[in-house]
Amino acid sequence: xxxxxxxxxxxxxxxxxxxxxxxxxxxxxxxxxxxxxxxxxxxxxxxxxxxxxxxxxxxxxxxxxxxxxxxxxxxxxxxxxxxxxxxxxxxxxxxxxxxxxxxxxxxxxxxxx
Amino acid sequence: xxxxxxxxxxxxxxxxxxxxxxxxxxxxxxxxxxxxxxxxxxxxxxxxxxxxxxxxxxxxxxxxxxxxxxxxxxxxxxxxxxxxxxxxxxxxxxxxxxxxxxxxxxxxx
Numbered sequence: 001x002x003x004x005x006x007x008x009x010x011x012x013x014x015x016x017x018x019x020x021x022x023x024x025x026x027x028x029x030x031x032x033x034x035x036x037x038x039x040x041x042x043x044x045x046x047x048x049x050x051x052x053x054x055x056x057x058x059x060x061x062x063x064x065x066x067x068x069x070x071x072x073x074x075x076x077x078x079x080x081x082x083x084x085x086x087x088x089x090x091x092x093x094x095x096x097x098x099x100x101x102x103x104x105x106x107x108x109x110x111x112x113x
Numbered sequence: 114x115x116x117x118x119x120x121x122x123x124x125x126x127x128x129x130x131x132x133x134x135x136x137x138x139x140x141x142x143x144x145x146x147x148x149x150x151x152x153x154x155x156x157x158x159x160x161x162x163x164x165x166x167x168x169x170x171x172x173x174x175x176x177x178x179x180x181x182x183x184x185x186x187x188x189x190x191x192x193x194x195x196x197x198x199x200x201x202x203x204x205x206x207x208x209x210x211x212x213x214x215x216x217x218x219x220x221x222x
Contacts (some may be wrong), residue, residue: 002157033209041198043157043212056209084175090156099208104156 003018003027004105006091012111013081021108023091029103031055032074034066037088037107049074050096081112082105122217125195125219127189128182131188133216135201138182144205146177148186149212157200157212160186191220 004025013019025032033056034046046058047066054066063079078085091105117135123129137146147162161168161175163184168175174187188195200215 022135033208042214043207044150045211048208080210092156094208098206100145100202100204100206100210101159101162102210103159107154107156 002106003089004091004093004103006022006089006105006108008108009106010109010111012113015081015083016111017081018077018079019081019110020078021089023074023105023109025072025091025103025105027092027093027095027103029093030071031094032068032071032073033092033094033102034076034105035090037090039087046072047074047076049057078110081110083112086110086112088101116144116211117213118199119199119201119213119216119221121143121214122162122219125188125191125218125220127193127220128190131191131195131218131220133188133199133201133218134183135186137201137203140203141205143204146175146181146184147202147204147210147212148173148175149200149202150195151200152197152216153193160190160199191218193220195220196220 007022031050033048037043049068052068065077068074088107092102094102148160149157151157162177177184198215
């Protein structure tokens with residue numbers, strides 16, 4: 001049983017398209033996150049949701065919009081994709097009160113051509 | 114605004130203990146030390162964390178100096194599967210992990 005799962009694993013698309021990445025966790029956690037890992041391998045937080053409410057929104061272009069339909073899901077929608085959006089996107093989750101003990105998904109490698 | 118300093122890389126022999134150092138001289142009283150690792154092409158994996166006392170779990174041990182300005186992650190019997198990038202992170206449980214460059218650990222047979 002995969003604790004934190006993401007779909008798709010790979011996503012290749014053209015500039016200007018709109019795409020979504022989905023994340024689901026079956027750990028019963030209250031908080032979910034999106035991270036971006038660029039080509040230089042630095043991992044940076046983008047968003048965090050706690051009980052479906054946005055609690056962290058780092059400096060991310062408005063083209064990125066997270067959506068949490070319920071506690072177990074956090075999707076990332078990206079509008080008007082740009083070349084610089086190419087990266088690996090990781091979803092993670094944690095229990096409330098243990099916010100920094102996070103469990104990560106396998107990642108989605110997004111390539112924009 | 115890096116809060117931690119780690120060596121860029123280190124090698125370790127399979128079956129031996131791997132000692133990974135981390136400096137965090139500006140750590141404040143309410144900040145914890147967390148360790149994560151990222152095996153190639155996988156998501157980061159939580160290893161261990163501590164505040165003041167040394168900690169041990171099934172994966173590793175964490176030794177924090179008395180002044181809390183540095184710590185060491187110990188993998189007691191390194192295996193080839195422990196080859197990964199190891200991240201030392203200082204945080205006050207604000208749900209916001211800041212990953213630096215980490216230490217690339219290569220375990221050699």
